[in-house]
Amino acid sequence: MNVLILGGGGVIGQKLGQALARRGHLRGQTITRLTLADVTDPAPVDGAETIRCDIADAASVAAAIPPDTDVIYLLAAIVSAHAEEDFDAGMSINMMGTLNVLERCRALGTCPVVVFSSSVAVYGGEVPDPIVDHTFLNPQTSYGTQKAIGELLVNDYSRKGMIDGRGFRLPTISVRPGKPNRAASSFMSSILREPLNGQEAICPVGPEFLHCYLSPRRCVENLIAGTEWQPEDLGMNRCMMMPGRMWSIAQVIQAMTAVAGPEPAKLIRWEPQADIQRIVNGWRFDLRPEKSIKLGLRADDSFEDNIRYYLEDDQPHA
């Protein structure tokens, strides 16, 4: 079993690589090769090879996906605020990059499993609450639009037997390790991560702001579980929400205080930011991910768990 993670240098890609290397098997077979590919050299992971690949470049994609590739995780993307600021980059990486990967699979003719990372940013605008898996996609950002196009392509290439695709609309992954990124949701990790590390952070929305969250640990478990499914499990829409849970900013801060004491919350500065609010207020929050839950995926049991997972898995040690 030859497994490739495109976007393997990113937060989820690294954690997925580590989890697959530890696990050693997938879909009933031993993983004999595990490759992490990214536009810059991914950090090394024990048990995995690392290579460079720019998904916006078809030749680079062809070189990264040899004919014996069985499973491809397509995590490479630029995130929401970045794709909003740089339309051309969003189109060439998020949209054309996805097409390049699917076209390479089609050219191979081997029908590899492709696990596509979509986003709940495909939902928005004038659609009724609650949002269910089959609510029509009405993205209110270029990023969401590029992910929605990716979903349609994953479905069509699967229907044609060119890939065995499945796509997951990820909720916001928190607590995300590392540095803030250019996602509009970046503050949803930094208001926890920075204070847990003794640093100040800015919260650009009010304490009542509600959103859907999932820990990186559970996200990786869900991606692996979803890889195991057979085509008949998936039905006629291969793309679905990954479970998360709704919490307000006040609740996630309370969870941090419950786990780590009162000091971290004192490091949060409340400074409204109109550009961030404009994007995140377009996101919908009453999400009901029924299909993936029925198929066995799980959300975190509490936000305290998200905080504990960060402290166990990621907190930098002095």
Ligand SMILES: NC(=O)c1ccc[n+]([C@@H]2O[C@H](COP(=O)([O-])OP(=O)(O)OC[C@H]3O[C@@H](n4cnc5c(N)ncnc54)[C@H](O)[C@@H]3O)[C@@H](O)[C@H]2O)c1
């Ligand atoms: N983390 C979240 O909250 C969240 C939520 C919804 C969807 N997603 C999606 O999940 C996926 C992984 O997210 P993440 O949090 O690990 O993001 P990340 O930014 O940490 O990782 C994405 C990786 O893609 C790489 N990349 C960018 N352009 C590339 C290119 N042209 N060729 C190859 N690689 C390229 C980046 O270098 C980066 O390492 C992304 O597709 C993202 O859109 C994430």
